[in-house]
Amino acid sequence: MTKISIELVPHAAEEITCELKGIQEAFPKVNTVNIPDIVRLPTRSWEACGFCAPMLERDIPHLRACDFDLSKAQLLHDIMAEYKFDEVLLVGGDFFEGREHFDTSTVDFIKFFKTNYPDVKVYGAIDPYRADFETEMKYLKEKMAVGIDGFFTQPFFDLELLAKWIEALKDQVVYWGLSPVLSAKSQAYWEKRNLVNFPKDFVPELEWNAQFAADAIELIDKYNSCLYFMPIRIPVVDYLNAIIPKSKILGSLLR
Template identity: 85%
Template sequence: MTKISIELVPHAAEEITSELSGIQAAFPKVNTVNIPDIVRLPTRSWEACGYCAPMLERDIPHLRACDFDLNQPQLISDIMEKYNFSEVLLVGGDIFEGREHFETTTTDFIKFFKEHYKTVKVYGAIDPYRSDFESEMSYVHEKIDAGIDGFFTQPFFDLGLLSKWIKALKDHTVYWGLSPVLSEKSQAYWEKRNLVNFPKNFEPNLEWNAQFAADAIQIIDQFNSCLYFMPIRIPVVDYLNAIIPKSKILKDLLS
């Protein structure tokens, strides 16, 4: 396995740096975070990355295409000039009523970055559940044709589906996502909001999710691919500590 990233919620400076300090105290080898842009929170992804940057080798902000007008790119220029990001993750972004948005497509956003920021690594998103395999793969190839350097996926909950995607993209840089779902309420949310089809043996508890993560890491490691953890309702350290006894691979990577 080549690289690991941890996804952190974009809290204000003191909160996010405290969380990162706790993670690094437990796992000193953690050197990469990616941070989503969550519109209900006051801290933007690039600001949160700015707080974390002095503590890390790599910090990757998510930028939402719908928030940027490519005909008036001053905001992008200001962000890149101030934070000097060497990597970005470009996503379409959900549109909310009453919030200004633009008709910028993800592929146009990728092309813009590849043209104007040639040294910046540009990642895109893969969602294995929002449509059928063929449709999502077609969208993936649109991003590849636009010049994408790699991908971050939404979390997987099915080993067969994960294997199918890994084999299809074995020649590309992909960070395969893992996230614990720890309650029936959260399971219902993932099913309704993200169209996840959980396997029949799924159980919304830490034991099942930790074992699934260990099994997924075994598959991912076989292809020397990348990995990222997206713990939402559990501290990162607790999630990783639940997986480590079941995964020598992760233990070796983090210890």
């Protein structure tokens, strides 16, 4: 396996740096985080990455295409000038009432970055559940056509589906996502909001999620691919510590 990233919630400076310090104390080899831009929180993804940057080799902010008018791109240029990011993850972004949005497509956003910041690595998103395989793959090829450097996926919960996608994208740089779902309420949210079709044997408990993650890591490692963890509603250290007894691969990569 080549690289691992941890997704962190964009809290304010003291909270997110304290969390990252705890992760690094438990897992000294952690050197990369990716940080989403969560509209309901006051800290933007690029600000949170700025807090973490002194502690890391790599910090990757998520930037939402709908937040930027590419014909008046001063805000974007200001962000890149101040933070000097080497890598970014570009997503479409959801619209929220009462917030200004722009009709910037993700493909145009990628094209803009590759034109204006040719030395920056640009990642796009893969969602294996929002559409059928062929439709999502067509969308990915549009991103590839404008120079995307790699992808981060939404979390997988099905090994067969994961294997299908890994084989299809074995020549691409992909960070395969894993996230625990630990309650019936959370499972219902993923099914309704993210259209996830959980396998029949799925149980919303840490034991099932840890074993699935271990099995997924073994599969991902066979392709020497990349991995990222998105631990929602559980501390990062607790989630990873639940997986490590089941996965020698993960233990060797983190400690």
